[in-house]
Amino acid sequence: MTTDTLNIREMCDAFDVTPRTLRFYEAKELLFPIREGQKRLFTKRDRARLKLILRGKRFGFSLEEIRQLLDLYHMNDGQEAQLSKSYVLAEQHLADMEAQKAELEEAISELKEQMAWGAEKLAQLAKEKTVAA
Amino acid sequence: MTTDTLNIREMCDAFDVTPRTLRFYEAKELLFPIREGQKRLFTKRDRARLKLILRGKRFGFSLEEIRQLLDLYHMNDGQEAQLSKSYVLAEQHLADMEAQKAELEEAISELKEQMAWGAEKLAQLAKEKTVAA
DNA sequence: AGCAAAGCTGACGTTAACGTAAACGTAACG
DNA sequence: CGTTACGTTTACGTTAACGTCAGCTTTGCT
Numbered sequence: 001m002t003t004d005t006l007n008i009r010e011m012c013d014a015f016d017v018t019p020r021t022l023r024f025y026e027a028k029e030l031l032f033p034i035r036e037g038q039k040r041l042f043t044k045r046d047r048a049r050l051k052l053i054l055r056g057k058r059f060g061f062s063l064e065e066i067r068q069l070l071d072l073y074h075m076n077d078g079q080e081a082q083l084s085k086s087y088v089l090a091e092q093h094l095a096d097m098e099a100q101k102a103e104l105e106e107a108i109s110e111l112k113e114q115m116a117w118g119a120e121k122l123a124q125l126a127k128e129k130t131v132a133a
Numbered sequence: 134m135t136t137d138t139l140n141i142r143e144m145c146d147a148f149d150v151t152p153r154t155l156r157f158y159e160a161k162e163l164l165f166p167i168r169e170g171q172k173r174l175f176t177k178r179d180r181a182r183l184k185l186i187l188r189g190k191r192f193g194f195s196l197e198e199i200r201q202l203l204d205l206y207h208m209n210d211g212q213e214a215q216l217s218k219s220y221v222l223a224e225q226h227l228a229d230m231e232a233q234k235a236e237l238e239e240a241i242s243e244l245k246e247q248m249a250w251g252a253e254k255l256a257q258l259a260k261e262k263t264v265a266a
Numbered sequence: 267a268g269c270a271a272a273g274c275t276g277a278c279g280t281t282a283a284c285g286t287a288a289a290c291g292t293a294a295c296g
Numbered sequence: 297c298g299t300t301a302c303g304t305t306t307a308c309g310t311t312a313a314c315g316t317c318a319g320c321t322t323t324g325c326t
Contacts, residue, residue: 009273018314018315019273021315037321038275039274083251083258084255086251097241104237115223118223119220122213141303151284153283153284157284171291197282
């Protein structure tokens with residue numbers, strides 16, 4: 001183990017984001033890199049958080065929504081109030097994702113149907129071409 | 134059947150969008166309502182397209198991406214070139230969605246794990262309270 | 267000492283996807 | 297015939313999530 005922290009460049013390469021993005025996430029309190037003088041050092045915790053952030057984004061959640069949810073993943077031993085607040089948020093988030101999953105499955109099967117139709121049309125066109133030749 | 138078309142207000146109510154949104158989608162060539170004088174009339178085709186548009190949005194696709202895909206769902210008997218171009222786009226879209234589904238499933242199970250952890254913590258806190266009383 | 271690379275902090279620019287407001291048309295209602 | 301409701305166009309405003317650029321430190325080499 002060298003230092004267990006990444007500088008901004010290494011962090012960018014590891015997650016394929018720009019420095020601007022990392023500074024932006026810090027400003028929005030999604031990440032909390034420690035400082036070595038001026039420079040940012042990203043810890044294991046930051047890496048875990050960033051992974052969740054990027055995933056959340058892919059599912060269409062806003063950074064603000066994600067910020068609130070991150071608390072659940074990093075609950076240490078906060079107040080009961082805070083803890084159960086996070087829990088409720090997570091429940092809603094989970095419901096959201098499962099609804100999304102259901103819809104996604106429907107969309108996938110519909111798209112497959114359409115593609116089958118399209119494939120048939122294409123085969124038909126290919127046949128006509130052959131006959132014409 | 135009255136007219137089989139909806140005016141802008143009915144369309145908004147049916148899909149829970151604003152008039153601005155519908156006009157915007159028309160400007161972006163996602164919808165093609167017919168005109169009765171000045172007024173827009175949304176056909177069955179527009180309704181089908183809007184349903185797909187809103188679904189696409191929920192999955193994080195841009196309006197421009199969606200516009201291109203809509204062609205697949207409304208391919209009549211275009212050129213073979215156009216047809217197979219749409220088909221290729223759809224293939225990529227499908228791959229995208231299936232990847233998204235896989236990731237979503239992973240995210241769901243991870244979140245459930247975290248919630249179980251949180252629930253345990255909460256139970257523990259409740260217990261302590263009882264003992265203290 | 268000199269200099270380039272890497273990082274930092276503002277601060278303004280940009281894009282997508284609409285919101286909002288002004289100014290106008292027209293159709294029905296009392 | 298006035299006005300109320302609904303719809304239209306045009307145009308500028310807004311928010312999120314960064315991009316981009318200028319100007320300043322700090323650090324490592326030579």
